[in-house]
Amino acid sequence: MSLAISQRGQAMPASPFRKLAPFAEAAKQQGKKVYHLNIGQPDIATPPSLFEAVRQADIRVLAYSHGAGTDSYRQKLAAYYHRAGIEVSTEEILVTTAGSEAILFALLTCLNPGDEVIIPEPFYGTYTAFAIAAGVNIVTVTATIDNGFALPPLAAFEQVITPRTKAILLCNPSNPTGHVYTRRELEDLLGLCQRHGLYLLSDEAYREYCYDGARSISALNLPGGEEHVVVMDTISKRYSACGARVGSLVTRNKTVYLAAFHFAQMRISPPGLGMLLGEAAVDLPESYFDENRAEYQARRDLTVARLQAMPGVQCPVPGGAFYVMAHLPVDDAERFGEWLLTDFTYENQTLMLSPANGFYQTPDLGRQQVRIAYVLNLNDLAAALTCLEHALLAYPDRTLAPQAVAATAEALA
Amino acid sequence: MSLAISQRGQAMPASPFRKLAPFAEAAKQQGKKVYHLNIGQPDIATPPSLFEAVRQADIRVLAYSHGAGTDSYRQKLAAYYHRAGIEVSTEEILVTTAGSEAILFALLTCLNPGDEVIIPEPFYGTYTAFAIAAGVNIVTVTATIDNGFALPPLAAFEQVITPRTKAILLCNPSNPTGHVYTRRELEDLLGLCQRHGLYLLSDEAYREYCYDGARSISALNLPGGEEHVVVMDTISKRYSACGARVGSLVTRNKTVYLAAFHFAQMRISPPGLGMLLGEAAVDLPESYFDENRAEYQARRDLTVARLQAMPGVQCPVPGGAFYVMAHLPVDDAERFGEWLLTDFTYENQTLMLSPANGFYQTPDLGRQQVRIAYVLNLNDLAAALTCLEHALLAYPDRTLAPQAVAATAEALA
Incomplete structure (x- = not known):
């Protein structure tokens, strides 16, 4: 007699947050520095x-x-x-x-x-x-x-x-x-x-x-x-x-x-x-939240400002949480996310994003969007965003107009 | 529009282990000492x-x-x-x-x-x-x-x-x-x-x-x-x-x-x-298990020996875990369990048992059985079992033959 697992067991998805994890592991093993903007794991110390x-x-x-x-x-x-x-x-x-x-x-x-x-x-x-x-x-x-x-x-x-x-x-x-x-x-x-x-x-x-x-x-x-x-x-x-x-x-x-x-x-x-x-x-004082809120807000401001300055990137200003959802000038954010880990480096660094298809139930929605979790200190966050800026130019399947590419390349040179 | 909870929410039983808890609380508030033989919470110190x-x-x-x-x-x-x-x-x-x-x-x-x-x-x-x-x-x-x-x-x-x-x-x-x-x-x-x-x-x-x-x-x-x-x-x-x-x-x-x-x-x-x-x-040494096993075995031995000596009580010798299932000479173990907490004391002490109906799905099975968890030290366990012995004699709805009652009463006197 055969054994089958339940239908719900079969339907249960692998975590959408872990899909790119093996590529990140491989990148690290090749000695690349990988900035994790993909998961909502706060980096701020537990009190x-x-x-x-x-x-x-x-x-x-x-x-x-x-x-x-x-x-x-x-x-x-x-x-x-x-x-x-x-x-x-x-x-x-x-x-x-x-x-x-x-x-x-x-x-x-x-x-x-x-x-x-x-x-x-x-x-x-x-x-x-x-x-x-x-x-x-x-x-x-x-x-x-x-x-x-x-x-x-x-x-x-x-x-x-x-x-x-x-x-x-x-x-x-x-x-x-x-x-x-x-x-x-x-x-x-x-x-x-x-x-x-x-x-x-x-x-x-x-x-x-x-x-x-x-x-x-x-x-x-x-x-x-x-x-x-x-x-x-x-x-x-x-x-x-x-x-x-x-x-x-x-x-x-x-x-x-x-x-x-x-x-x-x-x-x-x-x-x-x-x-x-x-x-x-x-028992923590209210100042605990004030300090962390200020830190996260500074990160949000940096992230949004940098993203909005990148040609072809659309990014609303989020009012809360640790995340920014951004439209990127790429054909497919999941493929781009994989490419970042497998084919791209900038000064031997790269970054990991969450492709937004994991957040949509309707097929094909969010195909060009990513979620960026700003759970890195400001220096690392800036470095990660610089990587992203270079990556968007280097990505072969970008959807940027040629003049935008030229202008960005010049600005980054 | 009305709101209803789910059928499974309605079907979800209250913990069978908590049914008698309010009676135990009340007994304690009256200053009675209540021995807990009802729950599998080990009393042995966490290493x-x-x-x-x-x-x-x-x-x-x-x-x-x-x-x-x-x-x-x-x-x-x-x-x-x-x-x-x-x-x-x-x-x-x-x-x-x-x-x-x-x-x-x-x-x-x-x-x-x-x-x-x-x-x-x-x-x-x-x-x-x-x-x-x-x-x-x-x-x-x-x-x-x-x-x-x-x-x-x-x-x-x-x-x-x-x-x-x-x-x-x-x-x-x-x-x-x-x-x-x-x-x-x-x-x-x-x-x-x-x-x-x-x-x-x-x-x-x-x-x-x-x-x-x-x-x-x-x-x-x-x-x-x-x-x-x-x-x-x-x-x-x-x-x-x-x-x-x-x-x-x-x-x-x-x-x-x-x-x-x-x-x-x-x-x-x-x-x-x-x-x-x-x-x-x-990393604990094997002796950790040896010591605890010896302690639990001594408790099991005491529990079984005392139970088997009580007229009308049937109790197999369990080979493991922390529990003894016993048939008691009472009409209804749940009523008896409640009575122990509401109506009985022996030297201002009583005990809490798990009526076995919580362990049977078939209605009416186990109506005269209880589970006894031996998660008390030997002294307390002995005191609790003495309480039980007296309680079985005092319980109005006992099913003991009169000669057994008389003999036990004499032995306990």
């Missing part, structure tokens, strides 16, 4: 006080915690949300194994297999994997680079709503576009959810990282959203603590909370040492 | 060297690891398995967020929604939650207390196999029965899997905890099992490190491995600090 909290902890038995997380961490989290202007009680906070688990629990709780969740594309490619695991279908509405990936018109959402639609999922500030949704956009979307009886699932991993003095608006702060809103959150980006695997699911909908808690009981408890880190993180 | 490894780690950024776990930890794990007599390569080991995630990934990978997995009952109640999350159905064959919960006859399995059957799941050594499957039982089961094209999913969380000089046999060591066997493992019980949330999925089936790895990429990486603990754990 030492987080590790110190773990060092100081006096633990005899590293035991299971309550399924919703330790009381002490949930109290800390409630205080964190309060400081972020979000009033939630510990009974509305479920500690999860990073944002990943919050996403999975939200989908498992709010949607039946075969149900649909609408997500504006481009979107964080890994949502596709969670949807497959939960047996639900992603339906997209398309945001465009021309208006900085603002929320598509409500009519576009209305058009794709079916009896199987159960939720709209948003990442705010957005990975991969960096768009920070306006109050008007969020209120419009909540209104749509209210009219159609949909959940509003809001991934707020990048809450603190908004620039130019702006602040992101949590879906939890939308009046009338109590029953609709489920926030998926994580300390990964907030405190450069991706490896801690600690996040949260926050909702005022008691039925959703209880069911999500039952899913949480299934895996008994979230990571214990990670929760200790998380507790210490809440 | 200090594990925490020391985390203290010593010099981490600048607590970053994502590879989706399958860090290279260094997978190498350590391969060495651990080698020492346990199991030869697997790092490419056959996927580090998971505890055994829980290994179970979920195994079900998601090997079964389609609506497919069936056969599990001998009584079984670890939380498998039900994983089955609901994965959309698969558990079909049971019943093991009986009379032969120490040995593997039910193969004919019983054959009888329930349908075209939708895709796997058999075993916990070995067993939670909740403590049964350690014999080579013959395991080979028979693998033969069945081979004839019917089924996966053999083997939960080996308690591998090291076998008594009387016996050793458990890993399903990975069954000749001919390469394509069939998926082992789900964890460091939780092995090193008293339940809160670390680190486990592994181990299989030589490359297709299963790759699909499970894609599920793992979905959540990017397992807990980073937990993997550091896990690395240090592999």
Whole structure:
């Protein structure tokens, strides 16, 4: 008798972020310096006080915690949300194994297999994997680079709503576009959810990282959203603590909370040492965010300025997160991304980008776009962007007009 | 428009281990001492060297690891398995967020929604939650207390196999029965899997905890099992490190491995600090297991001897894990368990048990059985068992013959 794996196992994609990884490895083995602009792994140090909290902890038995997380961490989290202007009680906070688990629990709780969740594309490619695991279908509405990936018109959402639609999922500030949704956009979307009886699932991993003095608006702060809103959150980006695997699911909908808690009981408890880190993180002063925000903003400014100065490159100014989505003057960003690693060097350096096709569900969309994660210090970032500038000139399948090529070549000479 | 949660969210049970928890809380608030024999949370200290490894780690950024776990930890794990007599390569080991995630990934990978997995009952109640999350159905064959919960006859399995059957799941050594499957039982089961094209999913969380000089046999060591066997493992019980949330999925089936790895990429990486603990754990000397095994065996011996001496109690001698399943002379073990916490004290002490109905899927089975976890030191364990002895006499709905009651009362007087 034969053995087959499940259909969902077959459908489960390899991470879109890892597709070019073997080429990057090969390039490094050839002695090339590779700048990683491809993954949202913050380079900023995890605050030492987080590790110190773990060092100081006096633990005899590293035991299971309550399924919703330790009381002490949930109290800390409630205080964190309060400081972020979000009033939630510990009974509305479920500690999860990073944002990943919050996403999975939200989908498992709010949607039946075969149900649909609408997500504006481009979107964080890994949502596709969670949807497959939960047996639900992603339906997209398309945001465009021309208006900085603002929320598509409500009519576009209305058009794709079916009896199987159960939720709209948003990442705010957005990975991969960096768009920070306006109050008007969020209120419009909540209104749509209210009219159609949909959940509003809001991934707020990048809450603190908004620039130019702006602040992101949590879906939890939308009046009338109590029953609709489920926030998926994580300390990964907030405190450069991706490896801690600690996040949260926050909702005022008691039925959703209880069911999500039952899913949480299934895996008994979230990571214990990670929760200790998380507790210490809440004690960081506000200046921690101010400093990092300033650093990321300087990087964003550099990245955007350099990109906009490159002929044929289109790049909106993102308001938040760690990412810039850019249109490049190349035939195919994935081929270009591979070529950068296999055929190109500038002063023995090259760079790794995320081809944007991993962020679109609609075939062929974003073929000329890339996501650039500015998770390098300013010097390295500048060097990486210089590489990109040279690469765009050297790439054989560029789509630049000859006069632009000549002018750039002269400027770089 | 109304909002409903998903059917699986509604179906998701509250943890069977938490049902009596509010009564235990209330008893403690009344100043009663409550002995917890209800949950498999080891009381033995987590080895200090594990925490020391985390203290010593010099981490600048607590970053994502590879989706399958860090290279260094997978190498350590391969060495651990080698020492346990199991030869697997790092490419056959996927580090998971505890055994829980290994179970979920195994079900998601090997079964389609609506497919069936056969599990001998009584079984670890939380498998039900994983089955609901994965959309698969558990079909049971019943093991009986009379032969120490040995593997039910193969004919019983054959009888329930349908075209939708895709796997058999075993916990070995067993939670909740403590049964350690014999080579013959395991080979028979693998033969069945081979004839019917089924996966053999083997939960080996308690591998090291076998008594009387016996050793458990890993399903990975069954000749001919390469394509069939998926082992789900964890460091939780092995090193008293339940809160670390680190486990592994181990299989030589490359297709299963790759699909499970894609599920793992979905959540990017397992807990980073937990993997550091896990690395240090592999460096513990074999004497670590010898000492703990001796301690657990002494507790098992005490528990079994005391239980068997109580009139009307039936209790096989379990070969492994931390549990004893016992038949009690009571009408309903769940009611008895509640009564212990609400109505009974002996010298201001009482105890908490796991009613066995949480371990049976077939209604009404195990109504007079309880699982006793011997995760207390010998003194407390003895005190808890004395409480139980008195409680069985005092319980109004006991099923003991009057002469047994009289004899016991006299002996206890």
